[in-house]
Amino acid sequence: MRILVTGGNGQLGCSLRRVAMGAADRYIFTDVAELDITNSEAVRCYVAENEVDVIVNCAAYTDVERAEEDEARAHLLNATAVGYLAEAAKECNALLIQISTDYVFMGGCCGVLTEESFPQPINAYGRTKLAGEEAIKASGCHHIILRTAWLYSEYGRNFVKTMMRLTLERDEVRVVSDQLGTPTYAVDLARAIVAIISERNFREGTYHYTNLGECSWWQFAVEIARLAGHNECSVKPCTTAEYPTKARRPMSAVLDKTKFLKTFGIEIPEWHESLKKCINELQA
Numbered sequence: 001m002r003i004l005v006t007g008g009n010g011q012l013g014c015s016l017r018r019v020a021m022g023a024a025d026r027y028i029f030t031d032v033a034e035l036d037i038t039n040s041e042a043v044r045c046y047v048a049e050n051e052v053d054v055i056v057n058c059a060a061y062t063d064v065e066r067a068e069e070d071e072a073r074a075h076l077l078n079a080t081a082v083g084y085l086a087e088a089a090k091e092c093n094a095l096l097i098q099i100s101t102d103y104v105f106m107g108g109c110c111g112v113l114t115e116e117s118f119p120q121p122i123n124a125y126g127r128t129k130l131a132g133e134e135a136i137k138a139s140g141c142h143h144i145i146l147r148t149a150w151l152y153s154e155y156g157r158n159f160v161k162t163m164m165r166l167t168l169e170r171d172e173v174r175v176v177s178d179q180l181g182t183p184t185y186a187v188d189l190a191r192a193i194v195a196i197i198s199e200r201n202f203r204e205g206t207y208h209y210t211n212l213g214e215c216s217w218w219q220f221a222v223e224i225a226r227l228a229g230h231n232e233c234s235v236k237p238c239t240t241a242e243y244p245t246k247a248r249r250p251m252s253a254v255l256d257k258t259k260f261l262k263t264f265g266i267e268i269p270e271w272h273e274s275l276k277k278c279i280n281e282l283q284a
Contacts, residue, residue, distance in 0.1 A: 001025045003197060004052040006037055006085070007059030012099060014155040015190035016056065023194055028052070031059075037081040047088040054197055055089055056097045057082060060129070064103070067124040068246040074124055079131035086139035095142040095202055097193060102149035102181060102210075104130040107250025114256045115147075115206045123247040133206070144196070145206040146189070149255060150220070153186035154281050163221045164282065167230035177218035177237030180252040182210040185274035192266050203263050208255035211271035223272065227279045 003020075007013045008029030020027045028050060035046050037059055047055065060078055061067060067074040082098060089096040103126035104119040121127045136143045152158040160183075166173050189209055196202070215223075218237040225235050240249070257268055 001053040001197065002051055003027045003054045003056060004047065004050065005029045005056045005058060006035065007031060007057065010058055010060075011151055011153045011156045011158060011186045012058040012190060015153050015186040016058065016193065019187065019190040019194050023198060025197060037085060038076055040084040040087070043081075043084045044088045044091065047092050047094065052092060052094050054095045054097065055085055056099075056193060057085055058099055060099065062125070064123060064125045064247045064249075065245060067128065071124040071128065074128040075131060078125075078128035079135055082132035083135035083139065086136045086141045086143070089143070090139050090141035093142070095144065095204075096136060097196070098132065098136055098143060098145045100133055100145050100147040100206075101126065101129045102147060102250065102253040102255055104133065104147065105250055105253050107253040111252075112254045112256040113208070115208060115259055122250065125247065142202065143204055144202070146193070147206065147208050147255060148184050148189055149181050149210045149253060150183040151186050151189070152183060152278065154278060155186070159183075159217075159220070160224055160275070160278060161282070163224040164228050164230070164279070167221075167225040167228065167233040167235065170233055172234045172236060173221065174236050174238045174243070175218040175221040176240055176243050177216045178239050178251060179249055180214055180216055180254060181250070182212070182214050182254055183220055183271045183275060184210040185269070185271075185278055187278070188269055188274055192264070192268075195266050196264055201264055205263075207260040207263065208257050209260050209268070210255050210257065211274050212257070212268050213271045214254045215271065223275060224279070227276055228283070
């Protein structure tokens, strides 16, 4: 099979490059230089000419703060362009695997969120990602939507790399302790995607994938500092109210993975173990 990966230079795209190296299928990695997904005709032609069987869309506008002031640009990448990919997939009878987010939900004070939970985004990023999901469903293309959260890796900019730097440079850092979720190692998500494709287990629908377990951003940061050996820095908790941002965040957005596990039978690692692997890689 021929697999088109958009956003090939991002966190998940780079992780897919690494994981797919030994795959039997042919993976074609693109970024904006090779394919502008905001150009509908370019997308249609590229998918048709390369006889693509599966599109994995890793491209997205992910700057949650900036999206509050630039929602039009975020919508172009996260919704309009996704619609173009969906239309191209429909025309070529290809499968579209779309990466979405926990930010499509408002989040609550307790309980986990299933795929059937009502989406109600509270920031621009979440609104545009939900619009992308809706564009896919409206197109009628074959699709799998994977909602994930708190993505990190050895590549690009992310919370783990930022905390490793700050806890090395400073004596004290403050991190929000009243927002709950689950970190996700991009390499684990990449392995899951490659496994779905390799096994041809194309059961369509919306699924949740993060690592197992849950924590606050503060607990995540404490574990990062501990595993990195940055014990001289004090990681102190603060509330959301004490750390104001332009974009509102869900207070509790732990995604339930039951449907994914039952459908695909792919093992999901626990978040502490995956974090340890990533930090070991970064410090190697």
